[in-house]
Amino acid sequence: MTEDTIIELKGLTKKFGKSLVLDHINAKINRSEVVTLIGPSGTGKSTLIRDLNMLDTPTSGSVLFEGQDLTTLKDKELDAVRRKMGMVFQSFNLFPHLNVERNITLAPVKLGLIPASQARAKAQELLEKVGLTEKIDAFPSSLSGGQAQRVAIARALAMNPDVMLFDEPTSALDPEMVGEVLKVMQDLAAEGMTMVVVTHEMGFAKKVADRVWFLDQGKIAEDAKPDEFFSHPQNPRAQEFLSKLL
Ligand code: ADP
Numbered sequence: 001m002t003e004d005t006i007i008e009l010k011g012l013t014k015k016f017g018k019s020l021v022l023d024h025i026n027a028k029i030n031r032s033e034v035v036t037l038i039g040p041s042g043t044g045k046s047t048l049i050r051d052l053n054m055l056d057t058p059t060s061g062s063v064l065f066e067g068q069d070l071t072t073l074k075d076k077e078l079d080a081v082r083r084k085m086g087m088v089f090q091s092f093n094l095f096p097h098l099n100v101e102r103n104i105t106l107a108p109v110k111l112g113l114i115p116a117s118q119a120r121a122k123a124q125e126l127l128e129k130v131g132l133t134e135k136i137d138a139f140p141s142s143l144s145g146g147q148a149q150r151v152a153i154a155r156a157l158a159m160n161p162d163v164m165l166f167d168e169p170t171s172a173l174d175p176e177m178v179g180e181v182l183k184v185m186q187d188l189a190a191e192g193m194t195m196v197v198v199t200h201e202m203g204f205a206k207k208v209a210d211r212v213w214f215l216d217q218g219k220i221a222e223d224a225k226p227d228e229f230f231s232h233p234q235n236p237r238a239q240e241f242l243s244k245l246l
């Protein structure tokens with residue numbers, strides 16, 4: 001690992017039964033890099049991103065995070081590492097019975113990362129980042145999808161993660177709310193957050209990503225800078241995938 005490497009995959013392999021979903025993937029992600037994972041449905045994007053924090057257990061190979069091989073860790077050690085990896089899914093999974101402040105601060109206060117006396121101020125600060133300070137006392141049921149997803153991002157940030165993993169964070173949103181979530185993600189990237197983003201938002205990939213990984217048949221079939229990828233994709237399936245989008 002070089003000093004800049006935050007995540008390294010070595011021979012990462014995942015099988016579900018006989019189906020080989022990830023096939024000996026070798027890859028590195030540098031600190032502050034934004035990598036977007038794209039590809040047709042069923043190509044293993046979610047599996048790959050879930051393997052980064054061991055939400056899914058690889059069949060073989062290693063996932064190094066900050067130099068530590070996560071596949072060798074016990075549950076307790078893994079919990080500690082997972083705190084440094086924020087995850088945002090398609091569905092927001094906010095706690096429905098807690099207001100926005102408590103949704104954001106419950107875990108970090110419990111873990112002693114934030115003193116209870118500073119919880120509200122911390123929630124306020126994080127809500128400022130996602131443009132929702134006025135919602136601090138609101139309950140999830142009163143939020144729009146876009147607002148809920150921005151709270152979910154604030155909640156992940158409350159753990160002070162070193163990397164943020166996003167799995168199709170805007171796919172469940174009404175179209176008019178996609179932009180507000182992408183804007184928050186763009187701001188995060190600009191602040192230097194390391195991010196791995198599964199997305200179908202090619203505009204985001206073009207504008208914000210440092211690299212695009214195109215997944216096909218268990219491999220990163222193409223790993224390129226967005227301007228190269230979108231103007232001259234090398235992989236035939238990537239070409240086909242892109243041609244269908246336009
Ligand atoms: P993507 O996110 O690119 O749509 P996934 O990673 O969700 O793809 O799935 C990749 C493949 O692995 C698919 O064929 C899917 O059916 C299969 N798969 C994913 N999760 C499981 C599971 N828990 N059990 C069995 N098969 C799975």
Ligand code: MG
Pocket residue numbers: 045046047
């Ligand atoms: Mg998926």
